[in-house]
Amino acid sequence: QMGDELFVATLVEKMLTALNYCHSHDVVHRDIKLENILYEDDTEFAEPKLIDFGFAARIRDGMWQRLGTPSYMAPELYTPLKDKRSLAAVSAQADTIRSPRIPNGATNEDAPSKHLHYDAKVDVWALGVTTFMLLSGRRPFDHPQQKEKIRRIRTEPLEFPPSPWDKISNEAKEFLTALMTKDPACRPSAAEAIKLSWIQQRSRVHLGREVAADLHANSSIVEALEAYSRADGLAKLALQVIAFSTPPSKLEELRTLFQRIDTDGSGTISPEEFKKAMELHPDIPSDQLEEIFFEMDISGDDEINYHEFLAATLPASTQVS
Incomplete structure (x- = not known):
């Protein structure tokens, strides 16, 4: 090409x-x-x-x-x-x-x-x-x-x-x-x-409707995030292992979503980018959003990397059985 x-x-x-x-x-x-x-x-x-x-x-x-x-x-x-x-x-x-x-x-x-x-x-x-x-x-x-x-x-x-x-x-x-x-x-x-x-x-990376609209239409992603924030340590560890070992070809849907949330192209999702993506979910209060972000941020560096994001959203993927 x-x-x-x-x-x-x-x-x-x-x-x-x-x-x-x-x-x-x-x-x-x-x-x-x-x-x-x-x-x-x-x-x-x-x-x-x-x-x-x-x-x-x-x-x-x-x-x-x-x-x-x-x-x-x-x-x-x-x-x-x-x-x-x-x-x-x-x-x-x-x-x-x-x-x-x-x-x-x-x-x-x-x-x-x-x-x-x-x-x-x-x-x-x-x-x-x-x-x-x-x-x-x-x-x-x-x-x-x-x-x-x-x-x-x-x-x-x-x-x-x-x-x-x-x-x-x-x-x-x-x-x-x-x-x-x-x-x-x-x-x-x-x-x-x-x-x-x-x-x-x-670039086609950010084409289409706003990512907040995508998340609003895809309730399974939001439900997976909420469930992950409530999960115990062992369940989170299991999801991290599964995310790390899942073939990339089965993760296209989630990878595309991650790239679209990452609006500044840093390769990570910041608290601000996460809140922006979730802005069409007023039913989730800001303190709960902060808690979800905190639970995803396993490395504790105030940003969500790709594998942390996968671990939290993998249960919502239609490509992973």
């Missing part, structure tokens, strides 16, 4: 949500690329998954290693080091695979350099490259010579040749220009990128 903006925007929003969740939990992936996005199965609406966290790191620890897959690496990863090594040396380094454990096509520098420092925005750039390729079938800044490719990534503006970009919307081009902004300080975060107009207008 190359070039299909509805398909690509929906996929990209889901990947931005995955990145937003990782970044907000102190994790940077550092090797975002097409090969690291897989689908659960080959059906039309299969859920994409972000895989291969072999290069992942904690933000709090700081990051200095130059690594990743060259065509997807952000300009700040190619910043010349203070020892004045040439661009050719940096290029040669990017071509070198140092270890058989490194993913195919990726590169890693053996010793970290304290002259190189970057943050989670490298993931945003890489997702921009991925989006560019999904829409056009081509790599941005591409060149057969690695040295020239790196120079283009660092210094050349992003270009949209008439073929095929004359068939792609201006909103998509603006989205790509934002994600592939050279200066990471001016590049949007994953959370900010979700709010850009191309995602908001083209």
Whole structure:
């Protein structure tokens, strides 16, 4: 479905949500690329998954290693080091695979350099490259010579040749220009990128009526939430185990609902998002809503993650017997 903006925007929003969740939990992936996005199965609406966290790191620890897959690496990863090594040396380094454990096509520098420092925005750039390729079938800044490719990534503006970009919307081009902004300080975060107009207008994640209306029409979900809040510890544990072990293909209905309640794309449901989703249930007082939320929040971090949500709503699923 190359070039299909509805398909690509929906996929990209889901990947931005995955990145937003990782970044907000102190994790940077550092090797975002097409090969690291897989689908659960080959059906039309299969859920994409972000895989291969072999290069992942904690933000709090700081990051200095130059690594990743060259065509997807952000300009700040190619910043010349203070020892004045040439661009050719940096290029040669990017071509070198140092270890058989490194993913195919990726590169890693053996010793970290304290002259190189970057943050989670490298993931945003890489997702921009991925989006560019999904829409056009081509790599941005591409060149057969690695040295020239790196120079283009660092210094050349992003270009949209008439073929095929004359068939792609201006909103998509603006989205790509934002994600592939050279200066990471001016590049949007994953959370900010979700709010850009191309995602908001083209993604199918939040299409349809308001989620509050869906919950109002689906009383079994609300009943399951209320029952879960009253259940004892053993019953909750059993539901958590079942939720964790249920095949993803049987959870599409609940997964879609979770994504729609998660309006900010954080990968979790906040107290405010939960109350908003339940606003058409005035029969449930606010203190009871707070109690339901508290009982779902097993980890006690004031947010509901996907598996916590599944444990509470699984009895209402029509897909799980």
